[in-house]
Amino acid sequence: MAVRSPDEFRESLRDNRRVFLYGDLVEDVTTHPILKISTETAAGDFVLTHSTEPTVRDLFVAPHPETGEPISRYFLPPHTPEDLEKRLEMIGQSIRLTGGLPFGKDVGTDAMYAIMTTAQQMGKPEYLERAQSYLEHLRKNDLNLCAAITDVKGDRGKPPAQQTHPDYYLHVVDQNKDGIIVRGAKIHITGAPVANDILVLPTRQMRENEGEYSVAFAIPANTKGITMVCRPSRGERGPSEFPTALPVRGLVEAMIIFDDVLIPWDRVFMCGEWPYSMLLAYTFATYHRFTGVSYKIPAVEILAGCAVAMAEMNGLERAGHIRAKLVDIAAYVETLKALATAALKSPVMHGDLAVPNPLITNMAKLHFASHYHEIIKLVQDISGGIISTMPTYQDWQNEELHKQLEHYLGGSPRYTAEQRLRMVALTHRMVASAESAHMEVITVHGEGSMEAQRMMIHAEAPFGEYRDLALAAAGIAPHG
Ligand SMILES: Cc1cc2nc3c(=O)[nH]c(=O)nc-3n(C[C@H](O)[C@H](O)[C@H](O)COP(=O)(O)OP(=O)(O)OC[C@H]3O[C@@H](n4cnc5c(N)ncnc54)[C@H](O)[C@@H]3O)c2cc1C
Numbered sequence: 376m377a378v379r380s381p382d383e384f385r386e387s388l389r390d391n392r393r394v395f396l397y398g399d400l401v402e403d404v405t406t407h408p409i410l411k412i413s414t415e416t417a418a419g420d421f422v423l424t425h426s427t428e429p430t431v432r433d434l435f436v437a438p439h440p441e442t443g444e445p446i447s448r449y450f451l452p453p454h455t456p457e458d459l460e461k462r463l464e465m466i467g468q469s470i471r472l473t474g475g476l477p478f479g480k481d482v483g484t485d486a487m488y489a490i491m492t493t494a495q496q497m498g499k500p501e502y503l504e505r506a507q508s509y510l511e512h513l514r515k516n517d518l519n520l521c522a523a524i525t526d527v528k529g530d531r532g533k534p535p536a537q538q539t540h541p542d543y544y545l546h547v548v549d550q551n552k553d554g555i556i557v558r559g560a561k562i563h564i565t566g567a568p569v570a571n572d573i574l575v576l577p578t579r580q581m582r583e584n585e586g587e588y589s590v591a592f593a594i595p596a597n598t599k600g601i602t603m604v605c606r607p608s609r610g611e612r613g614p615s616e617f618p619t620a621l622p623v624r625g626l627v628e629a630m631i632i633f634d635d636v637l638i639p640w641d642r643v644f645m646c647g648e649w650p651y652s653m654l655l656a657y658t659f660a661t662y663h664r665f666t667g668v669s670y671k672i673p674a675v676e677i678l679a680g681c682a683v684a685m686a687e688m689n690g691l692e693r694a695g696h697i698r699a700k701l702v703d704i705a706a707y708v709e710t711l712k713a714l715a716t717a718a719l720k721s722p723v724m725h726g727d728l729a730v731p732n733p734l735i736t737n738m739a740k741l742h743f744a745s746h747y748h749e750i751i752k753l754v755q756d757i758s759g760g761i762i763s764t765m766p767t768y769q770d771w772q773n774e775e776l777h778k779q780l781e782h783y784l785g786g787s788p789r790y791t792a793e794q795r796l797r798m799v800a801l802t803h804r805m806v807a808s809a810e811s812a813h814m815e816v817i818t819v820h821g822e823g824s825m826e827a828q829r830m831m832i833h834a835e836a837p838f839g840e841y842r843d844l845a846l847a848a849a850g851i852a853p854h855g
Contacts, residue, residue, distance in 0.1 A: 419473030449480035459719035466669035475624020483520025486574040489659035521570035523561035567629040580653035591645035600636035615767035617800040665731040667822035690787035714739035734835035
């Protein structure tokens with residue numbers, strides 16, 4: 376059972392979890408018209424671990440360090456730059472091979488390795504023992520995960536303890552011999568409706584009077600008291616959309632309400648140790664932004680590909696302003712790739728755990744978030760208005776219209792009208808659809824807002840070195 380099959384994964388989600396969408400309790404997330412797309416997107420990971428292609432299986436499956444049993448490679452903590460490189464490669468290949476992002480074990484282990492890093496520092500052996508035992512549980516049961524960090528937060532200008540009610544940040548309301556009781560709501564949690572377990576971490580640094588909010592734990596998604604409220608998302612491809620080789624992929628976010636949920640002690644990784652909340656939140660953010668960069672690379676490569684293909688299909692690839700725009704797009708993509716490589720090659724070590732370089736990882740995330748909309752604008756510009764106005768696939772299939780559409784909607788003779796329309800359909804999805812608007816918001820806010828990256832860059836940048844170099848250049852003795 377150490378590497379589950381896609382069917383075993385699907386079956387594990389039929390567990391009476393409380394998931395709501397459009398006001399209805401969802402009976403089965405694996406068959407629901409919208410949530411089955413999330414299920415299948417997450418199942419992509421289990422398809423890859425069962426691949427008959429040896430290079431694919433060797434990337435996604437690795438031997439357990441002690442028993443040699445096959446386990447998901449995500450459950451091997453990174454110790455070296457090569458381990459981080461494997462994570463980058465796995466995430467990129469997941470998207471390229473399945474057509475979607477099977478987000479789950481990546482974000483879950485971002486949280487797990489932040490928990491382990493923090494547990495090493497807290498000086499309480501029970502936390503490290505629990506983290507290690509939970510990691511074994513993940514390896515043995517091959518669980519799909521989500522990471523619930525973001526609280527609903529109420530008034531952003533006030534810390535948790537000064538809010539108008541105590542539940543704007545998830546907190547401990549009681550404890551007994553069996554565990555702790557928690558109340559609160561986490562929001563925007565990607566893949567939650569199709570996760571087996573939820574990992575919960577504090578969303579920010581907590582202060583001395585915020586011990587009850589300094590809490591981290593893992594809990595099965597079907598535990599009593601947990602309710603998920605999902606955002607709507609798109610369903611299967613409709614008859615008006617041009618078909619593609621790959622099925623529709625996508626994950627749904629959910630608000631997770633914890634209504635006095637009992638968390639057994641053996642799954643509690645922090646309870647009151649507020650001085651360590653910053654290390655936990657900061658380390659999670661670094662791992663997770665590296666994951667964000669890793670999944671963004673294949674997405675922006677396709678975006679760049681749409682720009683190149685549309686320029687060629689419109690016969691404009693040699694036009695001066697189009698070339699200049701393609702250069703800007705290529706520079707954006709390649710800078711992102713270079714920053715990701717630089718981040719993994721110079722990790723910060725916490726004990727034996729390798730954390731991607733925090734300064735470079737935050738620069739990479741800030742780079743992709745702060746220029747993404749500009750790149751979208753360039754692709755829209757290069758492609759032309761047809762990405763918003765193209766006829767439907769039903770029109771294309773209509774015998775009477777087909778000839779006329781083919782006659783009028785061609786471009787460069789190097790491509791057929793149908794090829795051009797298929798590329799227009801993909802480009803529409805990438806830059807002019809409800810999905811692309813959602814992607815723009817993920818780019819800004821997913822893995823934390825841009826200001827969060829600037830705060831970490833400010834904390835990590837070598838300002839003292841810069842100053843001393845300037846002082847020396849000006850002939851001023853260094854200040855202590
Ligand atoms: C599609 C999507 C998927 C996501 N997936 C996950 C997930 O899987 N797990 C998870 O835990 N989270 C997830 N998130 C949440 C994401 O990390 C947050 O959206 C992000 O951290 C911003 O928080 P917020 O949405 O509450 O916005 P806000 O915190 O309200 O931010 C809005 C603006 O206010 C600023 N701001 C906020 N507080 C202050 C302050 N005190 N002082 C000055 N400025 C402030 C911010 O910098 C930003 O500019 C996801 C978000 C999206 C959009």
